[in-house]
Amino acid sequence: MSKIVWDALGEHFYETGVDHGVYYGYDSTQNAFNNGVPWNGITAVTESPSGAEPSPIYADNIKYLNLISAEDYAATIEALTYPDEFKISDGKADIATGVVIGQQTRKIFGFSYRTLIGSDTEAAGTAGYVIHLIYNCTASPSEKSHNTVNENPEGATMSWSISTTPVDVEGYKPTATVEIDSRTTPAAKLAQLEAILYGSVSSDPRLPFPAEIATLVGAA
Amino acid sequence: MAQNRLRSKRLRLDNYLKTLTPNVYFQPPASIMMSYPAIRYRRSSIDANFADNLPYQATAVYELIVIDRDPDSDIVEELSKQPKTIHVRHYTSDNLNHDVFRTYV
Numbered sequence: 356m357s358k359i360v361w362d363a364l365g366e367h368f369y370e371t372g373v374d375h376g377v378y379y380g381y382d383s384t385q386n387a388f389n390n391g392v393p394w395n396g397i398t399a400v401t402e403s404p405s406g407a408e409p410s411p412i413y414a415d416n417i418k419y420l421n422l423i424s425a426e427d428y429a430a431t432i433e434a435l436t437y438p439d440e441f442k443i444s445d446g447k448a449d450i451a452t453g454v455v456i457g458q459q460t461r462k463i464f465g466f467s468y469r470t471l472i473g474s475d476t477e478a479a480g481t482a483g484y485v486i487h488l489i490y491n492c493t494a495s496p497s498e499k500s501h502n503t504v505n506e507n508p509e510g511a512t513m514s515w516s517i518s519t520t521p522v523d524v525e526g527y528k529p530t531a532t533v534e535i536d537s538r539t540t541p542a543a544k545l546a547q548l549e550a551i552l553y554g555s556v557s558s559d560p561r562l563p564f565p566a567e568i569a570t571l572v573g574a575a
Numbered sequence: 576m577a578q579n580r581l582r583s584k585r586l587r588l589d590n591y592l593k594t595l596t597p598n599v600y601f602q603p604p605a606s607i608m609m610s611y612p613a614i615r616y617r618r619s620s621i622d623a624n625f626a627d628n629l630p631y632q633a634t635a636v637y638e639l640i641v642i643d644r645d646p647d648s649d650i651v652e653e654l655s656k657q658p659k660t661i662h663v664r665h666y667t668s669d670n671l672n673h674d675v676f677r678t679y680v
Binding site: 372375376395396397398434435471480504506507508509510 | 622624625626627628629631632634658659660661677678679
């Protein structure tokens with residue numbers, strides 16, 4: 356038996372910030388998200404899940420059933436720049452050195468980023484962090500505004516709307532997102548996973564699928 | 576040690592201002608005797624755009640004061656045409672015209 360305690364010292368957790376953006380190109384020959392490259396200048400990632408809409412069914416003069424629709428995952432990435440490798444996912448193609456055309460086929464990609472956990476006793480990032488993985492992303496065309504340089508110079512923020520196709524997870528419904536919380540993931544396993552995601556002296560960065568992550572980290 | 580970009584940008588500004596008048600003073604002490612026309616300037620802030628949880632792009636903001644007996648100063652005319660520079664206000668003090676500019680470098 357234990358009594359509930361609210362807001363105990365060191366448990367005033369909050370989530371903030373966004374960094375460590377990584378773009379993973381899709382390798383169709385290996386059916387994998389390889390070739391991770393840093394995505395610098397990330398200013399925001401806005402998650403926009405949808406679905407899970409209730410559809411009530413009435414019978415016998417009562418609410419008989421509540422059917423729930425499937426969930427979909429979408430997001431918006433905002434950044435001051437993007438890696439060159441992202442161009443093929445943004446409908447661009449190089450037709451000559453330095454010459455880029457638009458409106459081409461958009462290639463799917465994987466994306467990861469990190470948010471920081473802070474608390475009343477630990478600074479943001481020291482208390483922990485969450486690594487967010489997104490699979491099978493497709494970037495939609497988006498508005499880009501180019502403005503004159505004025506007396507208050509600011510870099511133009513670009514944004515991309517991302518839709519996703521879920522990947523299979525054995526024993527669960529397909530998903531397009533995985534979150535890894537450093538506070539609860541065993542440190543040694545987390546280090547191995549980060550070596551896969553961010554690369555190491557012996558391996559290039561790549562985005563493992565959920566099944567591989569589950570096998571690596573171990574049973575929940 | 577990495578190059579001090581703040582200093583190198585400020586010196587570039589200083590060199591440009593000296594093309595307008597040789598009497599350029601960076602954060603001068605109150606006791607200094609200035610010759611006119613003069614440009615007195617100081618750094619007022621460093622503006623930052625944040626990304627990746629860091630100041631991703633930082634821009635130093637300088638306040639320039641053109642001090643000239645001529646109310647239609649050529650220096651003011653020239654500074655008004657510069658990019659990333661805006662005229663803030665004009666006032667007179669001790670029979671000298673003061674034109675305050677803000678510039679981002």
